[in-house]
Amino acid sequence: MKLSLEKVVQPLESKGGSPITHGYNSLQSPMKTTLFSSKGTPTHFFPSHQRSHDRVAAIDMQSNSSSGNNQPQTSHTSTSRSSDSGEACGAGKKWASKLLSECARAISEKDSSKIQNLLWMLNELASPYGDCDQKLASYFLQALFCKATESGQRCFKTLTTVAEKSHSFDSARKLILKFQEVSPWTTFGHVASNGAILEALDGESKLHIIDISHTLCTQWPTLLEALATRNDETPHLKLTVVVTASIVRSVMKEIGQRMEKFARLMGVPFEFHVISGLNHLGELTKEGLGVQEDEAIAINCNGALKRVEVEERNSVIQLFRSLNPRVLTIVEEEADFTSSRYDFVRCFEECLRYYTLYFEMLEESFAPTSNERLMLERECSRNIVRVLACDEENDGGAGECCERRERGSQWFERLREAFSPAGFSDDVVDDVKALLKRYRAGWGLVLAQGDHHESGIYLTWKEDPVVWASAWKP
Amino acid sequence: MVDVENSSRMTVSTASGEDTNVSSFVNQGMPLSVTVPPPKKRRNLPGMPDPDAEVVALSPNFLLATNRFVCEICNKGFQRDQNLQLHRRGHNLPWKLKQRTDKEPRKRVYVCPEPSCVHHNPVRALGDLTGIKKHFSRKHGEKKWKCERCSKKYAVQSDCKAHMKTCGTREYKCDCGTLFSRRDSFMTHRAFCDALTGKEGDGYSIKCVVTSPPPPPLTPSTSVVSPGLSVQSSELAENPIGLSPPTPVATCLDASATSTSSTSSTSNVFASIFASSTAPPAAIPRRASPPSALPMFCGLARSDCPPTMPARRATEPPSLSLSTSVYLSNTLSSPFPAGQDHRHYTPSPQPAMSATALLQKAAQMGATTSNPSFLRGLGLPPSTNQDGNGNQWGDRMPDNKTTFAAGLGLVLPSCDVMMNSFSLLGNKPTTLDLLGLGMDAASSALLNSYGSTGGFNVGEAAAAAAYGGGGRGNSDESWDGVPERKPNASAASSHKSSI
Numbered sequence: 001m002k003l004s005l006e007k008v009v010q011p012l013e014s015k016g017g018s019p020i021t022h023g024y025n026s027l028q029s030p031m032k033t034t035l036f037s038s039k040g041t042p043t044h045f046f047p048s049h050q051r052s053h054d055r056v057a058a059i060d061m062q063s064n065s066s067s068g069n070n071q072p073q074t075s076h077t078s079t080s081r082s083s084d085s086g087e088a089c090g091a092g093k094k095w096a097s098k099l100l101s102e103c104a105r106a107i108s109e110k111d112s113s114k115i116q117n118l119l120w121m122l123n124e125l126a127s128p129y130g131d132c133d134q135k136l137a138s139y140f141l142q143a144l145f146c147k148a149t150e151s152g153q154r155c156f157k158t159l160t161t162v163a164e165k166s167h168s169f170d171s172a173r174k175l176i177l178k179f180q181e182v183s184p185w186t187t188f189g190h191v192a193s194n195g196a197i198l199e200a201l202d203g204e205s206k207l208h209i210i211d212i213s214h215t216l217c218t219q220w221p222t223l224l225e226a227l228a229t230r231n232d233e234t235p236h237l238k239l240t241v242v243v244t245a246s247i248v249r250s251v252m253k254e255i256g257q258r259m260e261k262f263a264r265l266m267g268v269p270f271e272f273h274v275i276s277g278l279n280h281l282g283e284l285t286k287e288g289l290g291v292q293e294d295e296a297i298a299i300n301c302n303g304a305l306k307r308v309e310v311e312e313r314n315s316v317i318q319l320f321r322s323l324n325p326r327v328l329t330i331v332e333e334e335a336d337f338t339s340s341r342y343d344f345v346r347c348f349e350e351c352l353r354y355y356t357l358y359f360e361m362l363e364e365s366f367a368p369t370s371n372e373r374l375m376l377e378r379e380c381s382r383n384i385v386r387v388l389a390c391d392e393e394n395d396g397g398a399g400e401c402c403e404r405r406e407r408g409s410q411w412f413e414r415l416r417e418a419f420s421p422a423g424f425s426d427d428v429v430d431d432v433k434a435l436l437k438r439y440r441a442g443w444g445l446v447l448a449q450g451d452h453h454e455s456g457i458y459l460t461w462k463e464d465p466v467v468w469a470s471a472w473k474p
Numbered sequence: 475m476v477d478v479e480n481s482s483r484m485t486v487s488t489a490s491g492e493d494t495n496v497s498s499f500v501n502q503g504m505p506l507s508v509t510v511p512p513p514k515k516r517r518n519l520p521g522m523p524d525p526d527a528e529v530v531a532l533s534p535n536f537l538l539a540t541n542r543f544v545c546e547i548c549n550k551g552f553q554r555d556q557n558l559q560l561h562r563r564g565h566n567l568p569w570k571l572k573q574r575t576d577k578e579p580r581k582r583v584y585v586c587p588e589p590s591c592v593h594h595n596p597v598r599a600l601g602d603l604t605g606i607k608k609h610f611s612r613k614h615g616e617k618k619w620k621c622e623r624c625s626k627k628y629a630v631q632s633d634c635k636a637h638m639k640t641c642g643t644r645e646y647k648c649d650c651g652t653l654f655s656r657r658d659s660f661m662t663h664r665a666f667c668d669a670l671t672g673k674e675g676d677g678y679s680i681k682c683v684v685t686s687p688p689p690p691p692l693t694p695s696t697s698v699v700s701p702g703l704s705v706q707s708s709e710l711a712e713n714p715i716g717l718s719p720p721t722p723v724a725t726c727l728d729a730s731a732t733s734t735s736s737t738s739s740t741s742n743v744f745a746s747i748f749a750s751s752t753a754p755p756a757a758i759p760r761r762a763s764p765p766s767a768l769p770m771f772c773g774l775a776r777s778d779c780p781p782t783m784p785a786r787r788a789t790e791p792p793s794l795s796l797s798t799s800v801y802l803s804n805t806l807s808s809p810f811p812a813g814q815d816h817r818h819y820t821p822s823p824q825p826a827m828s829a830t831a832l833l834q835k836a837a838q839m840g841a842t843t844s845n846p847s848f849l850r851g852l853g854l855p856p857s858t859n860q861d862g863n864g865n866q867w868g869d870r871m872p873d874n875k876t877t878f879a880a881g882l883g884l885v886l887p888s889c890d891v892m893m894n895s896f897s898l899l900g901n902k903p904t905t906l907d908l909l910g911l912g913m914d915a916a917s918s919a920l921l922n923s924y925g926s927t928g929g930f931n932v933g934e935a936a937a938a939a940a941y942g943g944g945g946r947g948n949s950d951e952s953w954d955g956v957p958e959r960k961p962n963a964s965a966a967s968s969h970k971s972s973i
Contacts, residue, residue: 173666177662181659220665224661224665258666262665429624434622437623438656
């Protein structure tokens with residue numbers, strides 16, 4: 001769909017005399033008629049909208065003059081912006097979700113004038129440095145724009161390239177450790193999986209853990225310690241890490257060295273391998289993994305299945321089955337971007353719901369000025385662009401396919417084809433509960449009930465399930 | 475009088491440990507025969523049971539049973555028959571308390587009924603009934619008691635209670651000085667901490683001996699207590715009643731002792747290894763004040779460690795519980811050969827400075843081209859010595875001055891400053907983002923996406939300018955390139971402030 005942005009904006013640039021009024025007028029009426037009639041709270045929007053238009057007008061005036069010598073004295077910060085938007089959403093706090101949903105609908109209906117208006121409004125109100133609403137507005141706006149202009153792939157590539165350039169072992173380590181310190185989002189899965197792995201491999205002397213994740217091996221120090229202290233005889237552990245993201249690839253060498261040192265420290269005989277040459281997980285093979293006959297295998301899939309192409313997921317699960325592991329641990333975030341992948345609005349709503357939860361969790365977990373939180377939010381922004389604006393028809397040679405999450409119940413259906421659910425023992429559940437106690441309030445643990453009694457456990461944030469962990473055996 | 479004298483003498487004689495009558499000690503000619511209370515039972519040395527003792531092997535059921543004596547009326551259980559008898563009195567039931575047998579109780583030792591157990595052998599019998607019961611529970615029994623905080627399991631309730639007294643109060647200290655209240659986060663930190671030194675050239679097993687000879691001054695002092703190089707040893711140093719089982723500790727001790735000594739001799743080598751493996755590190759000033767709580771041996775180790783520290787662009791360990799991290803040096807030094815001195819500034823020493831306040835200050839500053847003074851005006855002395863205040867702002871800002879500025883929505887009145895920072899981009903990325911974008915890249919990416927149309931682009935162009943990035947067209951070129959729309963960018967930057 002070709003969005004005629006040029007058409008709308010040209011009048012503003014070409015006019016010499018009073019571009020503002022013309023542009024203002026041309027935009028004002030659509031705003032009033034098409035947009036707000038559906039809102040239900042027009043009175044609240046109008047006053048602030050006038051204000052935002054005033055600002056827009058002022059900006060237009062200045063941007064069109066080639067001399068940029070108008071130096072306004074009022075300084076603008078994101079804080080003042082948030083106060084404006086605060087008034088704008090006097091009727092409700094969730095102005096961002098309303099506008100964004102509206103815009104998504106407009107895009108799917110291909111209503112170009114409405115799209116332009118909404119994008120413009122969002123552009124005005126959004127900021128990656130504001131409150132949650134502003135951040136969501138900012139990142140989703142980016143994705144919506146890419147969707148409307150069909151530039152998602154390019155945008156995503158740019159974002160990824162940039163991220164890679166400024167990425168290092170130190171920054172990665174700092175980020176992930178800080179995140180684990182303030183939030184159990186990742187450590188929940190670690191503790192549950194480690195518990196299941198230790199129990200399944202108890203008594204074995206040659207262990208082989210295949211770690212398909214991007215957790216940078218932060219899951220394994222506690223497991224190594226447990227192996228060292230649990231029994232009198234410490235087993236030999238071979239750890240094979242499979243990574244696909246180029247960002248992660250670059251630091252795996254350093255991480256491997258650290259893990260080897262740490263294992264030496266713990267007194268655990270240790271071997272470390274990295275498989276990083278794959279473009280995507282569908283290319284994984286038994287031979288490539290270096291699996292040997294006398295090893296007791298555990299496969300740990302943490303946030304990995306969602307990166308597999310939707311059509312290949314079942315075959316990857318079959319591959320896991322062919323390795324005949326003692327246990328297969330799966331950790332995935334609870335969201336469904338898969339079943340709605342051909343329905344843009346539905347997918348968008350789910351995406352918005354999930355990332356709203358995530359952003360709110362981040363905001364409450366980190367300090368307000370945290371750099372780490374900012375980096376995590378930016379990672380989200382890339383993922384949002386990828387899910388919403390990168391279509392599968394575009395070349396998948398970018399390396400990683402869409403991160404199409406599925407809910408636990410959906411993964412359950414896939415996995416039970418090849419495996420049987422193992423559930424977590426009471427000890428492991430107690431361990432997870434003890435873990436959650438160490439974090440701020442708001443986190444909870446829910447055992448999967450009903451039909452899927454043993455289908456796993458959920459980490460909940462303010463009663464909403466956010467992460468699903470499960471264990472499987474052949 | 476006489477009695478007093480006699481009694482004092484009696485005391486003397488009793489204290490000598492003999493249970494003879496004191497009649498021989500009377501000096502007044504009157505024989506006194508006093509029975510002295512029997513002496514206290516002598517305890518056998520642990521591990522050496524009395525060879526005359528009767529060896530008893532009790533059944534597992536007996537050993538595990540609690541409250542074997544049950545009242546027939548109310549079913550209340552008691553561990554001893556005596557207690558049950560006393561209880562029966564309350565029900566007006568006939569009761570009988572058994573007397574203690576007159577003859578000297580036969581000494582008994584108990585063996586563990588489990589054949590595979592070490593204490594099954596009478597040579598390793600235990601002398602106490604309670605002891606054998608506890609042993610059997612602990613070793614061969616089911617762990618029914620669980621600590622609530624850490625969910626560690628115990629078979630014997632008293633063990634669990636004893637644990638709960640100290641659970642959560644114990645602190646773990648990493649070599650880098652950070653304290654942890656949680657063991658798991660300590661472990662994870664330790665595995666990735668820069669202070670983790672290792673031995674080069676040996677195999678993976680910790681039992682291997684390090685080849686380099688230990689320098690004499692270090693060996694004696696570190697042979698017993700390792701300077702916390704290994705987790706177990708550090709625990710041992712802190713608390714001899716460690717939680718970790720002895721085996722890994724023992725092995726770690728040996729290894730760590732040697733590794734300490736090797737550290738000093740190979741620290742320079744190590745530093746260079748670190749140096750080569752990371753981005754070209756600048757000389758990081760040694761942290762100003764080492765944590766005062768470090769024990770002596772850590773001080774010893776640390777004196778050898780300095781070469782490793784400056785070379786390593788140490789990242790700030792997560793500051794937890796008690797200690798605030800002083801590792802802000804990492805964020806200060808410029809690892810990139812950008813040659814921009816404006817990157818070298820400390821985090822603000824005033825943690826409470828809000829974004830708005832800084833902004834107002836900046837607005838008052840006016841245009842400057844000299845970066846250090848500009849920053850000083852903002853309260854950020856650009857010295858390279860960090861004062862380390864664990865401030866989060868401090869974490870953020872030094873990444874990139876323009877990032878800092880942009881983060882505040884700051885308008886940099888001087889285009890020169892902006893262009894300086896922009897040319898910085900051309901060299902190398904300045905923000906240490908793992909997964910996100912640098913400011914500059916964000917702006918340019920957004921610009922790319924949003925197009926260069928005037929009205930629509932206003933916000934983003936402004937953002938880009940504030941980030942120090944120039945405006946760009948819709949073209950696909952990568953984000954580090956010559957800005958094409960400088961005037962617009964600078965114009966837009968002022969516009970941003972008016973919003």
